[in-house]
Amino acid sequence: MKMLLTGFDLLLALTLLWLAWQLLRSTDIFKAIIFFICFGLLMSLAWVRMHAPDVALAEAAIGTGLTGPLFLAALRRIERKAGKNMMSEPAGNGEETGSRWKARNREMSPLLWTVTALTCCLAGLLIWTVLIIPRPLPGLADQVAGSLAESGVNNPVTAVLLNFRGYDTLLEVMVLLLGAITVWSITHAPFPPRVPDTSPVQKAAVRLLLPLICLIGGYLVWQGAYQTGGAFQGGAVLSAALVLLLISDFLWLPGMRSLPLRLGLTLGPLVFVLLAGFGILVEKTLLRLPVEYAGPLLLFLEAACGLSIGLTLAAFFAGGRPASDLRETPYSGEAKGKGPAES
Amino acid sequence: MTTILYSVTGLLLFVFGLFALIVCPHPLRKILGGNVMSAGIFLFLVAASYRADTGEIDAVPQAMVLTGIVVSVCITAVALVLSTRLQQAADQGARRRRKRRREEDAGE
Amino acid sequence: MTIPEIIGLACIAAGIPFFLSGTIGMLRFPDIFTRLHALTKADNVGLGFLIIGLCLQTDDWFIVIKLVLIWVLVLTASSASCHLVARRALQKGIRPWTRE
Numbered sequence: 001m002k003m004l005l006t007g008f009d010l011l012l013a014l015t016l017l018w019l020a021w022q023l024l025r026s027t028d029i030f031k032a033i034i035f036f037i038c039f040g041l042l043m044s045l046a047w048v049r050m051h052a053p054d055v056a057l058a059e060a061a062i063g064t065g066l067t068g069p070l071f072l073a074a075l076r077r078i079e080r081k082a083g084k085n086m087m088s089e090p091a092g093n094g095e096e097t098g099s100r101w102k103a104r105n106r107e108m109s110p111l112l113w114t115v116t117a118l119t120c121c122l123a124g125l126l127i128w129t130v131l132i133i134p135r136p137l138p139g140l141a142d143q144v145a146g147s148l149a150e151s152g153v154n155n156p157v158t159a160v161l162l163n164f165r166g167y168d169t170l171l172e173v174m175v176l177l178l179g180a181i182t183v184w185s186i187t188h189a190p191f192p193p194r195v196p197d198t199s200p201v202q203k204a205a206v207r208l209l210l211p212l213i214c215l216i217g218g219y220l221v222w223q224g225a226y227q228t229g230g231a232f233q234g235g236a237v238l239s240a241a242l243v244l245l246l247i248s249d250f251l252w253l254p255g256m257r258s259l260p261l262r263l264g265l266t267l268g269p270l271v272f273v274l275l276a277g278f279g280i281l282v283e284k285t286l287l288r289l290p291v292e293y294a295g296p297l298l299l300f301l302e303a304a305c306g307l308s309i310g311l312t313l314a315a316f317f318a319g320g321r322p323a324s325d326l327r328e329t330p331y332s333g334e335a336k337g338k339g340p341a342e343s
Numbered sequence: 344m345t346t347i348l349y350s351v352t353g354l355l356l357f358v359f360g361l362f363a364l365i366v367c368p369h370p371l372r373k374i375l376g377g378n379v380m381s382a383g384i385f386l387f388l389v390a391a392s393y394r395a396d397t398g399e400i401d402a403v404p405q406a407m408v409l410t411g412i413v414v415s416v417c418i419t420a421v422a423l424v425l426s427t428r429l430q431q432a433a434d435q436g437a438r439r440r441r442k443r444r445r446e447e448d449a450g451e
Numbered sequence: 452m453t454i455p456e457i458i459g460l461a462c463i464a465a466g467i468p469f470f471l472s473g474t475i476g477m478l479r480f481p482d483i484f485t486r487l488h489a490l491t492k493a494d495n496v497g498l499g500f501l502i503i504g505l506c507l508q509t510d511d512w513f514i515v516i517k518l519v520l521i522w523v524l525v526l527t528a529s530s531a532s533c534h535l536v537a538r539r540a541l542q543k544g545i546r547p548w549t550r551e
Contacts (some may be wrong), residue, residue, distance in 0.1 A: 005345075006344060006345070009345055009348050009349070010348065013348055013349065013351075013352040016356065017352060017355055017356065020356050020359045020360070020379050023375060024359055024362075024363035024367065024372070024376060025363075029369060032371075032372065032375060033371075033375070036375055036378065036379075039379070043382055046349065046352075046386060050349065050389050050390060050393045051400045052389050052405045052408070054405060055385075055405050055408050055409055058409050058412050059412060062412055062413060062416050063412050063415070066416060067416055067419055070416075070419060070420055070423055071375070071423065074423035074427055075371060078426070112366065115362070115365055115366060116362070119361060119365075122358055122361070123354065123355060123358040126354040126357070126358070127351055127354060130350045130354060135346070136394055137391055139392055139394075139401040139403070139404075141400065141401040141403075144401070144402045144403065156402035157405050157406050157409065160402045160405075161406045161410070165403070165406060168407070169410065172410045172413060172414060175414055176413065176417050178417075179420060179421050183421060183424050186421075186424050186425065186428055187424055187428060199534065199535060199538055201534045202531060202534075202535055205527055205528070205531035209524070209527060212524070230409075232412075232413055312417075313416065316417075316420035319423075319424060320424065
């Protein structure tokens with residue numbers, strides 16, 4: 001049995017390395033993105049092998065399920081802007097950017113050799129360091145297990161995320177909000193994006209799946225207190241539902257105002273900050289929760305954060321500020337110049 | 344054994360990603376390289392804290408990796424939007440230059 | 452080992468050839484439509500066997516319900532995505548493969 005597991009580990013590690021190599025050197029960028037999605041799925045298998053089911057769930061849902069579509073959407077946007085064929089074969093439309101991106105690879109081969117040699121040295125040094133570290137490494141598992149009862153939840157990962165190291169998670173939620181603000185201030189997207197002739201099968205499947213996905217997202221958030229699950233995984237599942245909505249061209253979407261969207265985006269960070277302030281008032285320390293109320297408070301916090309994370313990730317996918325939200329057309333010169341060329 | 348295997352895999356992934364980040368000229372490929380780098384770091388972090396003999400898990404690195412995955416998605420999204428804008432701007436520049444050249448040709 | 456567990460193991464073992472044939476089909480078949488066919492058909496049967504086997508291994512009803520839910524979800528998702536991929540391929544003008 002042990003032999004079998006070691007063999008599986010070896011196979012998984014080799015496959016991961018092969019996939020990474022393939023995705024970084026394949027000439028077609030679309031293929032590389034598909035390789036990346038496979039890579040992420042196998043990564044989540046590796047997380048399961050290391051007894052990290054929370055991370056596996058997050059990797060499968062966020063690291064792969066959402067990053068892959070993000071890349072695909074960006075690729076489509078770039079290709080549509082640049083005319084066909086440009087990204088996969090940059091030499092085809094070799095006016096400006098394409099040829100520049102491709103040509104450099106060939107010309108600088110002495111420099112390329114230097115870079116290769118240096119990277120190999122770095123790899124050797126890093127592996128040598130790993131091999132000489134004295135084992136076992138010190139960890140914090142005992143401290144976490146010792147104070148788990150005070151945290152209000154039973155899942156140690158959730159306890160660390162939201163209670164013991166709540167500071168990290170507060171900053172992380174802020175990073176998400178900042179990311180959404182950055183994306184919104186850089187571009188504006190048609191909201192909802194125009195999807196030419198959606199298949200009826202797709203619409204039916206989305207109608208069927210949507211309530212179920214929302215239920216599973218809520219279940220994951222709720223379950224985070226006891227076992228694998230939590231705000232991030234639940235939020236990712238919710239964002240999958242929203243992404244499905246965005247690409248399915250439903251009629252009632254255009255009528256939506258952006259105010260609820262903004263409120264949803266800020267709900268999680270807001271609740272987190274309020275909870276931090278509450279900690280100062282009651283326990284005299286930032287983000288420390290009273291032991292007897294910790295469970296319900298954390299559940300409330302998780303629900304708010306899950307909603308915000310789902311909306312933020314979906315906003316990333318939509319790729320910009322909703323166009324209906326703007327009072328006047330931005331970049332009007334560019335927009336006018338662009339119009340005839342695109343059509 | 345498992346620990347060392349996955350640690351080494353993580354480090355090699357990191358190095359692959361770094362190499363791609365330096366060498367590959369295409370922005371999307373650079374972002375992919377950055378993602379592979381971060382995956383390698385996460386793998387190393389969790390593998391280093393995993394104890395195969397006792398089977399006990401350390402929740403702190405796992406929570407850190409969870410945080411890291413979400414932050415890396417955030418960074419990826421911003422980088423993708425930036426690269427799209429970059430491409431758009433480059434195209435507009437090219438189009439304007441082509442148009443000016445055509446006008447000059449017509450003028451002559 | 453009880454009798455349901457043995458039946459469950461047998462079911463799981465019975466599912467593996469289907470996955471194997473689906474994978475071989477995906478690697479070896481000539482065009483996108485036949486590959487989709489191999490993937491969705493063979494893998495869904497394999498998954499059904501796997502789910503039955505896993506259901507027989509556990510005695511918790513909640514887990515059984517969750518496993519069946521997973522099966523239904525994968526069936527829905529794989530049939531819908533198969534349809535979408537094939538539709539897009541037809542729209543792009545890819546002809547189904549024929550023996551010359």
